[in-house]
Amino acid sequence: MTETATPTTAVAQQQASNIATKPMSIKDTVLAQFKETEAGLRAMAEKYRNVVYDVTTTKGMNDAKAARAELRDDGRRMLTRTEAAVKADVNELKKVMGDEVERLVAIVKPVEDAIDAQIKAEEKRKADEKAERDRKEAERVGAHRANIEQLKAYVEQAEGQPVEVIEKAIAALGDMTFGEEWEEFAQEAEAACLATVQRLLAMVESEKTRIENARLQRELEEARAALAAQAPAPAPAPVTESAPASAPVAFEVEPWGDDEPAALPAAEPVDPLAPARQRVSSWAAARNAPAPAPVVEAAAPGLNLGTINERLGGAITTSAEGLRILGFEPAGKVGAHGVYREADFPLILAAMVRHIEAVQAKAAA
Structure with a gap:
């Protein structure tokens, strides 16, 4: 809202400008009073300068005392009396001026305060809005950072867990997608997830290798123990003459209907981690692509x-x-x-x- 200065406002502004640019000088006013007496004081001093009185006579003594009284009463004491009077006036002026200034300030101060309140209210509103935006932004960024750290933390959480549990975590991570809900952190979250999957796959392979080696070692030890526990093998039986060959058996073809169906080939086992492995491979290939x-x-x-x-x-x-x-x-x-x-x-x-x-x-x- 644009305000237009009224005639009264313009006059007040002009008067205030006059006061600011041409302030009344109390110093000049006071010193002017003393300046006016300077000529008379100089004349008085010259009147009696270098005068020698014959104070040994009655007339000479009386003339000297009269000169001293004039210089004292109409000169020095007059000045000190004037000084005391001016100081009293100035001290009274301080109080009068303070009361007058306070009265005049009371005219404009409430209006200034009202406008100041509007300005400060708007400044506070903007500051509060900025603080709220900053708080929400910090919470948003903090939530994304916490989720990314959680993706990384799966590696530590997997330590000491059974292979089946780690494989379930790998499958769950392999199915995760990082869309618009991740905002500008989508790529960072994708990289953290895939790096975690890669390390978990390595952990699974290492643990499976350890388990398989332990199984083979156990079977080897069991076989050695069983071999050591076996009784000595019996001596081979003596060779005797072979009995006469029996009559040949007639060859007969069994009917087709009695044939048992041939066994189907065993289905290849499905690797539940194949999607995760494929995703890691694609990611690595994309990173290394020129x-x-x-x-x-x-x-x-x-x-x-x-x-x-x-x-x-x-x-x-x-x-x-x-x-x-x-x-x-x-x-x-x-x-x-x-x-x-x-x-x-x-x-x-x-x-x-x-x-x-x-x-x-x-x-x-």
Whole structure:
């Protein structure tokens, strides 16, 4: 709402401006009173300067006393009396002026306070809204971070668990998806999940190998114990002449209907961890895949760092040195600043993703 100054307001502003620019000087007013007496005092002093009185005579003594009285009463004492009177006036003026200023301040202070209250209320509202936004943002980020840490914590929780329990956890993690509900943390959560699955698979393989080795060792020890417990083998029976061959048996073909059906081949066991293994393999292949070859474009390079960081949305920023680390050199210059090809932007994003995932995998290891 725009306010227009009224004539009364304009007059008040002008008067206030006059007071501010040309303040009344009490010092000048007071000193002026003494300045007016200066000429008379100088004349009085000159009147009696270098005068020598014959104080040995009655007339000379009386003239000297008269001169002294004039210099004292009409000069020095007059000044001290005037000083005392001015000080009394000034002291009284302090109280009068304080009361008057307080009265005048009371005219504008309530209006100032009302406007100040409006300003402070709006400032507080904005501060409260910002604090609430910051709180919600901290809670949102904290919830995502806690979930990602939970994904990583499955490795520690799996220590000492049976293989069957670990396999169930692997299957559950392998079925997880990381969509829009994970917001900007989707890729980080995906990397943490797959890194956890990879480590859990290694734990399962290690534990299965240990169990199989233990079983083979146990069977070997049992076989050795059984062999040691067996009685000595009996001596072979003496060879006797073979009995005469019996009559040949007639060959008969049994009817087809009596044949028992042939046994079906045993079905191959289904690996419940196959989806998780496939997902880890795909993830590893994508991480290790080389970046696509840059596309040669006819247009002159014009993609600058400001545009790149603006497209990144403010969550992360990069610099010429950061792009150089990712393998991208400026394709030209505009003024003193390097510029890049527009076709390089998707490649820059892919290189950033690979770099972030490598850092995440290293942190999760």
